[in-house]
Amino acid sequence: MEIQHIDKPFKNSFDNLPEEDRALVESYFKGFDYRGAGYTFLANYIWRTSYCIAWEIIEGYLCMAGADCMDETRDAIIAMPLTKDGNYDPERLGKALMECKRRFDEREIPFVVAMIHSHMVPILEEALPGGLEFERERDDDEYVYLKEKLITLSGRALHKKKNHLNYFLRNFEYEVKKISPDMEDEVMALSDEIKDTKELNPAEVNSLEHEHNAIKEMISLTDEEDVYSVAIYIKGKLQAFAMGERLSENTAVEHFEKANDDFRGLYQLVCSEFCKSLPEEIEFVNREEDMGLENLRQAKEALKPDHMEEKYSAIFK
Numbered sequence: 001m002e003i004q005h006i007d008k009p010f011k012n013s014f015d016n017l018p019e020e021d022r023a024l025v026e027s028y029f030k031g032f033d034y035r036g037a038g039y040t041f042l043a044n045y046i047w048r049t050s051y052c053i054a055w056e057i058i059e060g061y062l063c064m065a066g067a068d069c070m071d072e073t074r075d076a077i078i079a080m081p082l083t084k085d086g087n088y089d090p091e092r093l094g095k096a097l098m099e100c101k102r103r104f105d106e107r108e109i110p111f112v113v114a115m116i117h118s119h120m121v122p123i124l125e126e127a128l129p130g131g132l133e134f135e136r137e138r139d140d141d142e143y144v145y146l147k148e149k150l151i152t153l154s155g156r157a158l159h160k161k162k163n164h165l166n167y168f169l170r171n172f173e174y175e176v177k178k179i180s181p182d183m184e185d186e187v188m189a190l191s192d193e194i195k196d197t198k199e200l201n202p203a204e205v206n207s208l209e210h211e212h213n214a215i216k217e218m219i220s221l222t223d224e225e226d227v228y229s230v231a232i233y234i235k236g237k238l239q240a241f242a243m244g245e246r247l248s249e250n251t252a253v254e255h256f257e258k259a260n261d262d263f264r265g266l267y268q269l270v271c272s273e274f275c276k277s278l279p280e281e282i283e284f285v286n287r288e289e290d291m292g293l294e295n296l297r298q299a300k301e302a303l304k305p306d307h308m309e310e311k312y313s314a315i316f317k
Contacts, residue, residue: 009065009076009103010056014048025055028062028082035117035309037142037253037288038079042227042245046217046255050210059096060084076104077114077313080124093127101316113314115140121312132314139292142309143300144251145285150275150303153268157304161268168265172234176273179222179229179241186238187219187231188212194258207291215256218243228252230273232259232266240266242274244285252278253286 017025026041037043044053044064051066061081068075081096097113104111113132116124121134149155153162179187195208222229226246232239240259247253254274259266275285284306290297 008052008054009078009100009107009109010054010063012055014045014053014055024057025062028084031082031084032086033248034080034082035119035248035251035286036115036311037247037255037286038115039082040245040247040253042218042221042224043253043255046214046221047210049217050213058099059092060089061093061096063096063100065100076109077112078104079115080113080117080120088123088127090123090126093123097124097128111316114311116312116314118310118312124314131316133317134312134314137311137313140289140311142289142311143287143303143305144307144309145287145303146306147252147275147278147282147285149306150285151272153272155304161303164265165268165272166265168263168269172263174239174269175233177231177233178277179219179231179243181220181222183231183238184216184219187241188216190238190241190260191215191258194260197261211256215243218255228274228277230270230277232270232273234263239263240270242270244274246279246282247286250282251284251286252282253288255288257287 012021014025022041029039029041047053047066050069052069053064053066055062055064057063058081061083063078063081065076065078067077078100081093081100101111113124114137116134124132124134149158153165177183191212195212198204200208218227221227222243227243228245229241229243231241240257240263242254242257244252244254244256254271257267257270257274259270261267278285286309287300287303287305289311290300
């Protein structure tokens with residue numbers, strides 16, 4: 001799907017990428033420790049039809065823009081330009097950003113750089129000294145946990161969560177499987193069942209429609225290297241699943257987690273089993289942001305993150 005409501009500023013999409021283009025794009029995602037859940041090839045690929053993501057190499061950097069395909073406004077953002085060799089040259093990065101801004105200005109689109117993790121703020125400040133204003137986006141901060149803590153739920157602070165897990169283990173028998181592409185119908189049916197139990201406002205309905213498409217896309221990629229997944233079966237029926245991928249040498253990201261609320265402790269179990277499925281060298285699990293949703297924020301805070309990945313947006317002064 002193309003960006004429908006604006007003339008897209010970059011010429012390439014993530015649809016039908018030739019093998020050589022995918023290899024090129026992936027080399028940029030792997031070229032630097034961006035730390036963010038949105039800075040992987042897979043994350044951008046699975047959300048491509050929801051946010052009409054476009055890309056282009058400018059001044060040696062991979063620049064990406066996205067806009068909500070279902071939104072009638074002309075709003076769009078760019079992410080932090082990606083480096084292929086792990087280095088950022090201030091002069092070239094500044095030129096890349098100015099070219100991006102020129103294209104946005106030409107199309108009368110407000111220019112915003114988003115998803116800037118805190119360690120990348122100084123890089124942008126050096127590229128455009130005094131030219132940008134940064135604002136922290138608390139709703140977009142990402143929660144990062146110690147993998148072992150999510151497996152064991154040890155310690156007084158997680159006592160209630162451990163009680164829920166123990167209740168489940170005492171009362172239910174279950175089977176764990178890795179998700180495969182041929183499980184699409186089961187996974188999507190459970191996702192729909194869970195969605196149908198919620199009372200949603202229009203914005204939440206829109207968000208879940210986007211998520212529905214992304215989950216379906218990710219199922220098709222579960223056989224790829226560095227993609228991790230678990231499915232929990234109770235009495236032969238799928239009742240929970242989780243999917244994620246490697247983010248860096250020592251960190252994985254969990255993109256999706258769903259569980260049937262009728263089973264007390266099932267959310268704790270699927271999270272624990274997902275973490276058990278990760279390679280030994282993975283120490284941390286990024287469980288993404290809370291999007292400002294109070295219930296989600298409380299749930300993520302209750303799991304006691306090891307640290308937060310703070311994110312900023314930037315506009316020209």
